[in-house]
Amino acid sequence: MKFVRVLLFLFLFSSCNYFGLKKETAPKDMPIAAVFEEELYRGALHNLIPTNISKEDSLVLVKSIINNWAVKQLMLKKSLENNSSQENTAINELVENYKHSLLINNYKEQLIKQQLDTIISEAEIDTYYSLNKKNFKLNEELLKIKFLNFNNNLINKKEVVALFKSDDLEASEALEKYHLNFKSFQLNDSVWTPLDNIMLKIPFLKEKLLKKTKFIQKQDSLSLYLVAVKDVLKRNDLAPKSYIKSTIKQLILHQRKIELIREIEQIIVKDALQNENFKIY
DSSP states (O other): OTTEEOOOOGGGGGOGGGGTSSSOOSOTTOEEEEETTEEEEGGGGTTTSOTTSOHHHHHHHHHHHHHHHHHHHHHHHHHHHHSOHHHHHHHHHHHHHHHHHHHHHHHHHHHHHHHOOOOOOHHHHHHHHHHTGGGOBOSSOEEEEEEEEEETTOTTHHHHHHHHHOOOHHHHHHHHTTGGGEEEEEOOTTSOEEHHHHHTTSOOOHHHHTSOEEEEEEEOSSEEEEEEEEEEEOTTSBOOTTTSHHHHHHHHHHHHHHHHHHHHHHHHHHHHHHTTSSOOO
């Protein structure tokens, strides 16, 4: 192609040293390829070529980088030639609008960091939850559950089973001393846990876990499973506040951001009007 001028000497491809892969033997600002008036400089390749590859691999990579750069430049040149002035104007307007949006959004984010109140009280969370309950329907099953999984040959198996069956706080604390012997376990049945997470750890039928039960025992050739389901929430039930507390906080913060930006915009417009920097004819 006559319109492509490639400034590569024959010795350029005979040694990777030219690109600084072994030694610094040529200045980084030396052009290695050109398409019309655009030039590709050696320095642009400096961080693109790994130092731990062979001479042959580096040569292939360099050729690929140069070719990709040339294709991009040629496509850009052709697109500029073939687009009408009206199309170019429209594209320039899009670019300018995008630039303005980035600048404005960056300014807003700085103001939000400086002025947004991120402290959310329990009373605010309660109020938001009460007013928006219809929006907090579950799309998954939740359980309050405790379970254990350990080897069948555990020496203190009977003691562990007895402690698991007990509702005493001391029993739960006593189980903690065996935790290194458990393959998986959850002893806190006061928190809501997604059913899908539980079924990754214990091989029980879904229907069996969706019923309250004080004790279920299951055994296979290697393991013993103990399960107690304290409470169950099914799909479309109201999500418990404790489970979605972090989500509510994010929603409140988002609402505050919107209100803060609206206030800032109003102040900016009012100030511009007062200083006659904004006029409506």
